Amino acid sequence: MSAVKLAEAGMASAQARKWDEAITSLTKAIEQSKSPQWLLARSQALMETGQLDRALRDAEFAYCTAAERGNDKSRKQMIEAQHRRSVIYFRRKLYANADACASWSQQLAQGVAVKAADNTGEFVDEKGFYQVTAADVAPAKAAEQKQQQQQQQQDGGNGSGESDWKKALAWRSTIVRFLEALPAEDPARRITVKLVPVKPSLDQGEDDKDAAEQKKAKEEISRAEIEAAKASAATTQPKPATASGPFRSQMYQSDASITVSLFMKFASKEDTTKVQVDMQPNLITISGVPREPSVSYIVPHAAIDPSKSTYRVATMKIEFTLAKAQPGKWATFGREELSQPDASTLPTATDAPTSSQQAPEKRQEPAAAVKPQGPAYPTSSKSGPKDWDHLADDEKDDDDKDVNAFFKQLYKGATPDQQRAMMKSFQESNGTALSTDWASVSKETVKTSPPDGVEAKKW
Structure with missing residues (x-):
């Protein structure tokens, strides 16, 4: 079978979230031609199956190959490669690296020359820790930088469009929330990644070597995290929780999708255009909402398919139509997070924790109060003694339960x-x-x- 046919089959499998089939077909295609588009598709499939080392290698190889070819698709592929690197580093919980790659993706989407795209150094302190904040990536500042930097294009490339820029901005707002929750000298605040990666090898024999190096790096990071936690435990105080209530919501669903309305009142129709929504499989980020804080995070009940999901902003509500990654009924839509949700609690496409997302600890429910018992009178009934003082209450509860159960079943x-x-x-x-x-x-x-x-x- 030709490389093109194999690649088409692999891309179709990836679209259907059949990751293993996608990897098999795309690997055979890539053996014949190192297309950046095919490499990026395989990178996503490898990432979704937890093979982060190989996924990162594909993304970096795709970036280097696209830069070498320099055709009309190259900049778009370079933008996507930087975004893919960012997501992989985010899943590794290396948040400074993740935001650096996301920033480069955003700069390239603006049309900035590659050599001028790295502005991360201005946010690194004298000790080498990355201290970017939400204010640094706010839409107003980003728009101002966009206008200035578009005049400095020297690389011959044009921006890939406003959609890539908005995508990078929304994704950065999520990463920065995780960064802000870290101590000032946390190891995850160090940038160890480069704007232009060294072109890696795609040989399968490199996997064992990479796995050993990754294991060693994780052990070093774990030791550094423990030391940093001990050093900051005495001085670092937890942030107070936001005392704001959740939005009123309404939902209805089918096996394939769920429609949710979050009710909120915008001051004007113009304010509705300022809302930005970033939908990831396990996290929905909404910025520009009429409340404090102005960014909300919603963790869906289970994973969604962002490519098939949509939203609509009206003056009284935001309405989402979300495609479920796995068909079935949801007991609830999810929960709204007033502060940044912990990555370890986010659902995956299979509702199982990945290597970078540990399963949350099981909450121990408080013991139920013991219901006082009435006097037990002598009886010859096979069902045992009855509490005659509460017999009428029991009959009423049974009637209400039967009626409610009927209507719940009918609605469901x-x-x-x-x-x-x-x-x-x-x-x-x-x-x-x-x-x-x-x-x-x-x-x-x-x-x-x-x-x-x-x-x-x-x-």
């Missing part, structure tokens, strides 16, 4: 349109009607229809 098994019809008809009729026919309910207000012998009153 309904389609999204049927669920919308049920909600609309029940609310507009003041609880006197329940319809599942959205075609008829959507056209007009459902009238209040009390049972015979009962009169409806307005309170």
